[in-house]
Amino acid sequence: MNCGEKLGKILLVDDDELIRSMLFDLLVGQGYNVIQAADGIDAIEKFKNDMHKIVLVISDIIMPRMDGISSYKIMTSLSPSIKVVFMSGYTSAQPLPDGVSVLTKPFSPLDVLKTVQSLLSN
Structure with a gap:
């Protein structure tokens, strides 16, 4: 069993296929179990299907159809x-919820991995 199976699934949401693909490869390469979604509506559908197994959502903020x-x-x-x-590259464009x-x-791959590891260890 790899670390991703022990920890649960990560839902990765980004409308930019290149960014989503690079992050998917990075996280899967570290043993995480990752589900991909192309926008907020796709993310909601996938979240509802696997809600009890998803432990972390990584989401772009600005996307078509439904934002993050x-x-x-x-x-x-x-x-x-x-x-x-x-x-996001536009974090000042929208107020963010507290505690996220x-x-x-x-960002660098190391930034992503540090953030994911920090959140999943809490």
């Missing part, structure tokens, strides 16, 4: 204790 803040509100209404990390972590683009 809106999907966050729905996910936390379904599972109030879910841990969330937002990614933010990865400001551009």
Whole structure:
């Protein structure tokens, strides 16, 4: 059993396929079990299907169809204790919910791994 199976699943949400693919490869390469979603609506559907196994959501903020803040509100209404990390190059554009972590683009692979490890160890 790898560390991702022990820890649960990570839901990775980004409308940029290149960024999503690079982060998926990074996290899977470290043994995490990762589900991908292309936007907030896709994320909500996948979250509802695997809600009891998902331990962390990593989400872009600005996306078409449904942004990260809106999907966050729905996910936390379904599972109030879910841990969330937002990614954005435009964090000042929208007020962020209290207590969420933010990865400001551009970020390094090490930044991502440190943030994920820190949140999952708490």
